[in-house]
Amino acid sequence: MMEERANLMHMMKLSIKVLLQSALSLGRSLDADHAPLQQFFVVMEHCLKHGLKVKKSFIGQNKSFFGPLELVEKLCPEASDIATSVRNLPELNEFYEPEALMMEEEGMVIVGLLVGLNVLDANLCLKGEDLDSQVGVIDFSLYLKDVQDLDSGREHERITDVLDQKNYVEELNRHLSCTVGDLQTKIDGLEKTNSKLQEEITKQDTKVELETYKQTRQGLDEMYSDVWKQLKEEKKVRLELEKELELQIGMKTEMEIAMKLLEKDTHEKQDTLVALRQQLEEVKAINLQMFHKVQNAENSLQQKNEAIASFEGKTNQIMSSMKQMEERLQQAERARQGAEDRSHKLQQEFSGRVSALQLQLSQLRDQCSGLEKELKSEKEQRQALQRELQHERDTSCLLQTELQQVEGLKKELRELQDEKAELQKVCEEQEQALQEMGLHLSQSKLKMEDIKEVNKALKGHTWLKDDEATYCKQCEKEFSISRRKHHCRNCGHIFCNTCSSNELALPSYPKPVRVCDSCHTLLLQRCSSTAS
Incomplete structure (x- = not known):
């Protein structure tokens, strides 16, 4: 174990040294594909796995021991102290053996070496699948490469490093062969311990079943005593219930009489409700008829007002045309007077030019006859316009009478609206009365249901x-x-x-x-x- 710890520490030093040299030579942030970085993680994984214990459990691989402990706690309250002590076990000793790398001084040295990696910048995006797929084998080719750019002064140091690395590889191979033999012996020992554990588990199961049987027996005795006490109490309650039943039978007869009276009241209230609903429907129909009449009257008023406005416009146009015709007549009379004056003057001044003047007179007479015809036609038009004016005055008189009728209709409308407001008040009062009747009915129905429930309870x-x-x-x-x-x-x-x-x-x-x-x-x- 000492040799393994020393070799792993030397490998960690070499990997950190190569990683720092490659990072400083590149002068940029390291990616996940960088080979020295990957080898650093592999060496780190070997260091962390050194002396790691294998978890052994008779329950299973994916289950924990705390479920059975909780069941034992429920069955036996005295086992709570044992469960709490198991939960508070130290964690680090659980996972590593005493001579593991992380438990000795070499682990502290490796932690100090890792502080120097704060100088590097890395850009890592590794998924769990990629990490699982990687093979945790150290690649020694990175550390055994020959660098041609070194100076002659460092060749001796390089050769010594290479020899040290060669010795380390030989020792590592020898140690791996030893570990394979140790693992085989451990597997044999584990198989033996597994068979022994299975025998112990069967014995422990029988002991647990006996203890649980005793505890359940005690619980059953306690439950039997409780049930016996409850039986006595229920017998007392039964006697009291029989006495109450006799009282309830007397109450039942009284409640039946009250039921009959309530049914009569409900029938009478239902009849009144039907009559009030019919009255409400009639009032609503009357309100609808009045509303339609008011709308028709308003529409007729609007149409008549539009007709009066159009008639006033026509009268204004006729008056303007009359003024224009009068102005034309005055102009024609002035022209005639001027022509007659000229003719008198011409007769006095030019007696020798009678023939020419007569011709002119004839022309003037023709013009006068034409003007007289125009005058007659204009007089006829004026008479026609006067007739139209009289007709329009008659129509205006009729419209005024109709307006008076409309005012009378408006008064009737106001009266109808007042009647409508009074009817609405009556309707609201009737609706309030209906609501009160409905509340009384609902209360009576609830009472009926309560009485029925009591009867059911009395019947049993x-x-x-x-x-x-x-x-x-x-x-x-x-x-x-x-x-x-x-x-x-x-x-x-x-x-x-x-x-x-x-x-x-x-x-x-x-x-x-x-x-x-x-x-x-x-x-x-x-x-x-x-x-x-």
Whole structure:
């Protein structure tokens, strides 16, 4: 072991030296493919594996010893100190032998050598698969290479290093042959110890079974005494229940009478509800009719307002055209007067030019006749426009009357809206009354259900006997010494402790009693509904 530790330490020195020299000669960060870096990791793996113990266990390769220890703790509480002491065992001595490299001074030397690698920059991205695929064999060719660039002064040192490396390789081969023989002897010894361990395990199993049998026997005795006490208590409870049953029978007759009275009240309230719903539907129909009438009236108002606006535009256009025609008439009369003045002047001044003037007069008369015709046509157009004006005035009068009617309709609308508001108030009051009636009905129904439940409880659920049930009704697990039977005081069926761990106050019991999970949820829902 001493020689192995020394050789591994020398190999670690050589690998670190070569790695530093190659890194400084490259002058850049090292990659995962760099051969000296890979060999450094291989040598490091050999150093860490030196003196590593092989884990031996009779439980299995992938299981731990803590599972059986916890089971022993549950069966025997006194074994808790043993389990805690096993958990607090030192970790390093578990994995390495006393003369291993990591337990001696050579390990501290290797840790000091690793500090010098802080100078290097490396870029590593290695996966678990790559590391598993690598062969953990040291490649001595890196350390036995002949470097031609060395000076003559260092040749002697190089030769001595090579001789040292050669001696180390020979010693390593010799040591490997020795380790192969040691491993074979160890394998034989392990096979013998394995057979002995198997025999010891069988003996220990029988001892553990005896101890567990004794402990279970003690537990059964305790459970038997508890069951006997509970039987006595249940007999007392049974006598009290018989007395309460007699009282409940008297209450039952009173509750039946109250049931009949409640049924009569519910029938009467249902009839009133039907009548109120019919009235509500009629009121809603009336409101819809009034709403449609109001919409029609508003639409007709908009159309009439648009017609009045169009008529006003037409009247304005007609008035403007009338003014233009009057201006043309005035211009024509002025032209006629000017022509007559000119004719008088011409008769006075030019008596010799009568023929020319007569011709001009004839032309002027023709023009006058044409103007008179135009005047007549314009007068006819004016009369037609006046007729249209009168027609439009009549239509405006009609529209004014219709507007008055619309105002009357608006007043009627306001009155209808007031009536609608009053009807809505009435409807809201009726809805509130309906809601109150519904609340009363729901309360009466809940009372009916409670009364029915009480009647069922008085009549008695099928109280199962202990012999009739072999498994829990809810989880369907079989009863055993550790899983006891429990009756639900509401439905009478038999459950295990986990499925009937709740307690509630029932009408047939003065104190809270054991109830199954399903009955517990049902009773809580009913209590919440009655409270709301």
